[in-house]
């Protein structure tokens with residue numbers, strides 16, 4: 001709770017108005033069957049920031065991320081308590097349809113997962129499902145999304161070729177373009193560069209930094225250097241608890257909790 005208060009204070013603008021939040025997570029617990037995976041999470045995630053979630057394997061990073069667009073409910077044994085608000089609305093209430101939530105809160109996965117279709121069709125797929133049929137409109141969305149995902153120049157002459165012909169790094173940027181095409185507010189990224197080589201990783205990192213102008217980004221990463229390079233705020237999790245959540249510079253230079261210090265200095269994990 002102390003952390004929340006501090007975040008609210010720090011994020012006040014010069015006019016005294018608190019910065020807006022994409023998600024407000026309050027007293028949140030999650031169980032897989034009888035096994036508890038998340039414990040009393042309190043975390044306010046600001047809009048238009050890059051928020052990194054770090055911590056050792058199995059600490060609950062992906063579970064937390066997949067909860068934010070309710071993907072976690074694909075696991076039938078999952079139970080939760082507490083609240084998560086997205087733009088001020090409880091994500092578990094009947095008023096916010098899960099399809100609408102997933103349109104607003106897009107997701108990019110660890111391994112690039114394009115559909116076995118053309119580059120064009122990969123990006124046009126979401127808009128088509130949302131009822132856009134006009135070719136000129138779809139063309140414009142495809143071009144804009146590929147440009148925003150910094151891959152247009154590499155693919156503009158081969159839009160009808162199969163996406164599987166792209167390199168891993170290009171496939172990941174295509175998957176980001178596919179996500180952008182449905183105009184989300186938030187992009188959840190689950191270790192989006194862990195399957196990529198260093199050059200592709202840097203390209204995707206650059207892209208993530210550019211995307212924060214328009215989107216709120218929450219990224220799970222195993223890579224502490226990556227969190228330090230790209231994020232505004234970092235959350236450190238351990239054994240299903242949120243140990244510390246603060247500005248990235250702060251967390252890495254002067255961690256408040258001994259467990260955070262031990263982790264970032266490589267004493268465990």
Ligand SMILES: Nc1ncnc2c1ncn2[C@@H]1O[C@H](COP(=O)(O)OP(=O)(O)OP(=O)(O)O)[C@@H](O)[C@H]1O
Nearest residue numbers: 032037055056057058059060061062063064075222
């Ligand atoms: N479908 C599931 N059913 C039961 N337990 C699960 C399931 N998915 C994850 N868990 C358990 O929940 C805990 C948190 O897992 P989670 O995948 O969220 O951790 P993580 O920090 O993302 O790990 P990693 O960095 O290895 O991906 C672990 O103990 C894991 O075994």
